[in-house]
Amino acid sequence: MPYQQIKFYQTGSFAVGNRLLHEEQRSVQSEARRSNTLTCGHRACQGCGEALGARYALDAVMRATKGKMIAVNATGCLEVFSTPFPETSWQIPWLHSLFGNAAAVASGVAAALKAQGRTDIRVVAQGGDGGTVDIGMACLSGMFEREDDVLYICYDNQAYMNTGVQRSGATPPAARTATTQAVGSEPGNRFGQGKSVPLIAMAHEIPYVATATVADLRDLEYKATRAMDFHGARYLHILVPCPLGWGSSPADTIKVARLATESGLFPVFEAETGVVVSSTPIRRRVPVTDYLRLQARYAHLFRPPERTETIARIQAAADRNIARFGLMPEYISSERAVVHAPTPGNTGTPGKR
Amino acid sequence: MFQVRFHGRGGQGVVTAAELLAEAAFTEGRHAQAFPSFGSERMGAPVMSFCRIDDKPIRTHEPVTEPDALIIQDPTLLHQADLFAGLSRDGYLLINSTRGLGELGLDEFVREFRAERLRVVPASELALTHLGRPLPGAPLLGGFAALTGMVSLDSVVAAINGKFSGPVAEGNAKAARAAFDFITSERKALTDA
Amino acid sequence: MLKQIEGSQAVAAAVAMCRPEVICAYPITPQTHIVEALSAMVKRGDLAAEFLNVESEFAALSVAIGASATGARTYTATASQGLLYMSEAVYNAAGLGLPIVMTVANRAIGAPINIWNDHSDAMSQRDAGWLQLYAETNQEALDLHIQAFRIAERLSVPVMVCMDGFLLTHASERVDLPAPAQVDGFLPRYDPRQVLDPAEPVSIGAMVGPEAFTEVRYLAYERMQQALQVIPTVADEFDAEFGRTSGGLVRPYLSEDADMVVVGLGSVLGTVKDAVDELRAAGMKIGVLGITTYRPFPAHAVRDALSPKNRHLVVLERALAPGTGGMVTADIRMALAGRRAPHISTVVAGLGGRAITAKSLRALMSKAAAGELEPFSFLDLDTGLVDRELARMRATRRSGPSPENILRDLGITASRIG
Numbered sequence A: 001m002p003y004q005q006i007k008f009y010q011t012g013s014f015a016v017g018n019r020l021l022h023e024e025q026r027s028v029q030s031e032a033r034r035s036n037t038l039t040c041g042h043r044a045c046q047g048c049g050e051a052l053g054a055r056y057a058l059d060a061v062m063r064a065t066k067g068k069m070i071a072v073n074a075t076g077c078l079e080v081f082s083t084p085f086p087e088t089s090w091q092i093p094w095l096h097s098l099f100g101n102a103a104a105v106a107s108g109v110a111a112a113l114k115a116q117g118r119t120d121i122r123v124v125a126q127g128g129d130g131g132t133v134d135i136g137m138a139c140l141s142g143m144f145e146r147e148d149d150v151l152y153i154c155y156d157n158q159a160y161m162n163t164g165v166q167r168s169g170a171t172p173p174a175a176r177t178a179t180t181q182a183v184g185s186e187p188g189n190r191f192g193q194g195k196s197v198p199l200i201a202m203a204h205e206i207p208y209v210a211t212a213t214v215a216d217l218r219d220l221e222y223k224a225t226r227a228m229d230f231h232g233a234r235y236l237h238i239l240v241p242c243p244l245g246w247g248s249s250p251a252d253t254i255k256v257a258r259l260a261t262e263s264g265l266f267p268v269f270e271a272e273t274g275v276v277v278s279s280t281p282i283r284r285r286v287p288v289t290d291y292l293r294l295q296a297r298y299a300h301l302f303r304p305p306e307r308t309e310t311i312a313r314i315q316a317a318a319d320r321n322i323a324r325f326g327l328m329p330e331y332i333s334s335e336r337a338v339v340h341a342p343t344p345g346n347t348g349t350p351g352k353r
Numbered sequence B: 001m002f003q004v005r006f007h008g009r010g011g012q013g014v015v016t017a018a019e020l021l022a023e024a025a026f027t028e029g030r031h032a033q034a035f036p037s038f039g040s041e042r043m044g045a046p047v048m049s050f051c052r053i054d055d056k057p058i059r060t061h062e063p064v065t066e067p068d069a070l071i072i073q074d075p076t077l078l079h080q081a082d083l084f085a086g087l088s089r090d091g092y093l094l095i096n097s098t099r100g101l102g103e104l105g106l107d108e109f110v111r112e113f114r115a116e117r118l119r120v121v122p123a124s125e126l127a128l129t130h131l132g133r134p135l136p137g138a139p140l141l142g143g144f145a146a147l148t149g150m151v152s153l154d155s156v157v158a159a160i161n162g163k164f165s166g167p168v169a170e171g172n173a174k175a176a177r178a179a180f181d182f183i184t185s186e187r188k189a190l191t192d193a
Numbered sequence C: 001m002l003k004q005i006e007g008s009q010a011v012a013a014a015v016a017m018c019r020p021e022v023i024c025a026y027p028i029t030p031q032t033h034i035v036e037a038l039s040a041m042v043k044r045g046d047l048a049a050e051f052l053n054v055e056s057e058f059a060a061l062s063v064a065i066g067a068s069a070t071g072a073r074t075y076t077a078t079a080s081q082g083l084l085y086m087s088e089a090v091y092n093a094a095g096l097g098l099p100i101v102m103t104v105a106n107r108a109i110g111a112p113i114n115i116w117n118d119h120s121d122a123m124s125q126r127d128a129g130w131l132q133l134y135a136e137t138n139q140e141a142l143d144l145h146i147q148a149f150r151i152a153e154r155l156s157v158p159v160m161v162c163m164d165g166f167l168l169t170h171a172s173e174r175v176d177l178p179a180p181a182q183v184d185g186f187l188p189r190y191d192p193r194q195v196l197d198p199a200e201p202v203s204i205g206a207m208v209g210p211e212a213f214t215e216v217r218y219l220a221y222e223r224m225q226q227a228l229q230v231i232p233t234v235a236d237e238f239d240a241e242f243g244r245t246s247g248g249l250v251r252p253y254l255s256e257d258a259d260m261v262v263v264g265l266g267s268v269l270g271t272v273k274d275a276v277d278e279l280r281a282a283g284m285k286i287g288v289l290g291i292t293t294y295r296p297f298p299a300h301a302v303r304d305a306l307s308p309k310n311r312h313l314v315v316l317e318r319a320l321a322p323g324t325g326g327m328v329t330a331d332i333r334m335a336l337a338g339r340r341a342p343h344i345s346t347v348v349a350g351l352g353g354r355a356i357t358a359k360s361l362r363a364l365m366s367k368a369a370a371g372e373l374e375p376f377s378f379l380d381l382d383t384g385l386v387d388r389e390l391a392r393m394r395a396t397r398r399s400g401p402s403p404e405n406i407l408r409d410l411g412i413t414a415s416r417i418g
Helices: A051-063 A077-082 A102-115 A130-135 A137-146 A197-203 A217-227 A248-264 A288-292 A296-301 A307-324 B014-027 B123-133 B137-148 B153-163 B167-193 C007-017 C032-044 C057-069 C079-084 C087-096 C118-126 C138-155 C180-186 C213-242 C268-281 C299-305 C328-336 C358-369 C383-395 C402-410
Strands: A069-073 A094-096 A124-127 A151-154 A208-213 A234-239 A270-271 A276-280 B002-010 B033-034 B048-054 B069-072 B092-096 B118-121 C001-006 C022-025 C051-053 C074-080 C103-108 C133-134 C161-163 C173-174 C251-253 C258-263 C286-291 C292-294 C312-317 C343-348 C376-378
Touching: A051 A069, A051 A077, A051 A124, A051 A151, A051 A234, A069 A077, A069 A102, A069 C312, A077 A124, A094 C057, A102 A124, A102 A151, A102 C022, A102 C051, A102 C057, A124 A130, A130 A137, A137 C057, A151 A217, A197 A208, A197 A234, A197 A270, A208 A217, A208 A248, A208 A288, A217 A234, A217 C118, A234 A248, A248 A288, A248 C299, A248 C383, A276 C312, A296 C292, B002 B014, B002 C079, B002 C312, B014 B033, B014 B048, B014 B137, B014 B153, B014 C001, B014 C173, B069 B137, B092 B137, B118 B137, B118 B167, B118 C286, B123 B137, B123 B167, B123 C118, B123 C286, B137 B153, B137 B167, B153 B167, B167 C161, C001 C007, C007 C032, C007 C138, C007 C173, C022 C032, C022 C057, C032 C051, C032 C376, C057 C074, C057 C079, C057 C087, C074 C079, C079 C087, C079 C118, C103 C118, C103 C138, C133 C138, C133 C213, C138 C161, C180 C213, C213 C292, C251 C268, C251 C299, C258 C268, C268 C286, C268 C358, C286 C299, C299 C328, C312 C328, C312 C358, C383 C402
Parallel strands: A069 A094, A069 A124, A124 A151, A151 A234, A208 A234, B002 B069, B069 B092, B092 B118, C022 C051, C022 C074, C074 C103, C103 C161, C133 C161, C258 C286, C258 C312, C312 C343, C343 C376
Antiparallel strands: A208 A270, A270 A276, B002 B048, B033 B048, B033 C173, C001 C173, C133 C292, C251 C286
């Protein structure tokens, strides 16, 4: 998100009082009048990153659309924990059809609204990584290709969590899942597999693609809001740690997400029409081990003898991301790094002052 | 009921010919049904189409196995087995060719049928002359009208004008007329002889 | 207005007159001409609708689900493999109670791949909760689409209008196209029972556990029971408005005093009637029972249409249920349970586009009349071809793909022009 220099005198905290910011940059969640689109009472696990991410993202969209949105949900954790029979925690019109068709169903909703002349109502499709990266890929690509007016939000917890933590196309290398168990000569998920849906989305040259995490919730709100500035197909990919599936402490969800970005494993950036227009620089780089050690799904890497080669491969992937997305600007001044907000003339070189 | 079977190759307008014949019958207030022998779209492959004409509604949907008339749009199909299958002894045969039945090797064959009902018409040449393209469908229909009297030439032309427009319609209509005249004068010559 | 047009064009014209707001389709033979025609109408501005070219049939019906849930009148079309590919969504649409109308241009299902007509596609989805209406002619095909929207929206149930691929879709026949104003009068604006609307948010599609699933499913059964009333009512309303009999539950023909009644669905009924007329002329007491509505199965209408005089039913099945044989037969038997049932012969006919000829039908019925028809048989089966392949399979383990062997036996291979 765009930064502005503010002199403030608190230390050791990233919190900035809303009253110091322009109204549009204030946190949606800090408002008493927020929509609570996904309201309390849902059955998510303690520390669920997805519930956190969904609430922030959707309330931001509600503010941006002045409350006029329809959501289409794929089957998955979010759908299941938000609508435990006979209750629903959705305060918006909400449709769940199938596992792999959220993008197509959302395209249908958008088409109906267009036919009815009600394009003031905006459409959000949402699903987990499984429903997006794997079984939903065809419908997603179709929606992108047709430029249907839908914002697709993927909550990526890197496995099929709701069904018992099975490997998906978003599961990172070496991670333990129920179908890539920590056994044998190469425990955990295989290297060389997997796909980057943000890059696939960019290849479709849709108006707006962004990644975000629940570690920087203000940035998440900004990106959900920014996405609604555009019409046509848009994609938002949010890293949402899952304490159950990742084997991390429920109290560590935000911390783990932050370490994912600060290690370089999860690049945070924005792209428009296929070109990266901004990326969030790493403030304080950490080695990947800081991130991996907090999660039992990587515990097998650290049991003696430590799998240094595997860890090195993971580190190399992080290094590649840092180089590829320009996550560590060439020089860092004594002040905080500044990232230019996207401007029309921006050719997409990220992060340079 | 009068049943016609068309033979040709993909791309020669075999299906269109059957549809035009149905349209011609329709303009005369009769019931008609036209359909292709169905297959994947493929240029150059042998295709068949069918047309039924009747004064009462046509209920059946089976292929035409006992045609009252055969229209052969492409003479290279002539020696295919079963091309003439089911043609009744009083049936009509109209072949698109510049060569006579004898030259086409059909002398033996035609003895089983009524000679004046088996005719050849240079439909592709007439189409080339009047339309600029060797599409024999329309002239064959003109010839069919003259040969069988099942539809009038006017109806054939009306169907052509319904489907096509501008120079394409005009060219096809002229070719149809030319074929009609060709067959009519041949028949006249036959009966006068 | 009378027109001589291809069945697909007639259906497209009828659907357009129903003013769908969203049309989404993926092309598959033999439905292509319908969706092509509709896309042209939308593109020219003759039809005010959103037309989406989707990336698969699964996407097609999914788009339809989203659109219908948003209150738009929605249409799609498919056949064969496409219907199977959208099967998950087929059940989903019915379970959600969305009044989508879909044309199924009946085509066989592979393997082996086959693009020609039979009923295996629609039959595969007969228990998904959609209404299934089978058109006998192109006229009925176009009429049924108009009726379908009315029925679907009245009941909040999706409807499949089945029309035989190629035999109807690609055949040019005389049809009477209604005037658009007439259709407008017949089809009021869609008033949804449930709809996604920010003004009144609802959650549609939530999970239902064991505590309530049975009751929710019972409502699906209940809707089908209501359909048994609504379908004939709408057919009567259609007759009153447009002046012809079309649709309804069953259509008997010369069956009242018939010893033998041939039962069938779809366009084969026309050929059957021609054969029956010839046999009647030769003195056989034979009739026909056309099933126009297959789901819900009109058991009471079938019972009412058949009398004790009808001592022999010959059921023509346009699909094969491997492992058991007939599907329509099973429904008929269930409908007649408890009565002194007639003798029933099941004949699997016209698979994968094998032509059903009046000649074959006459021979079949004569055989049946002579008491020589087996309880279960295949019409026009080439037993020689079958026996030779079975012999090959017995002779060697690596006998190769059966279809290739049979085609080679028939003398049809890729390099030769059949």
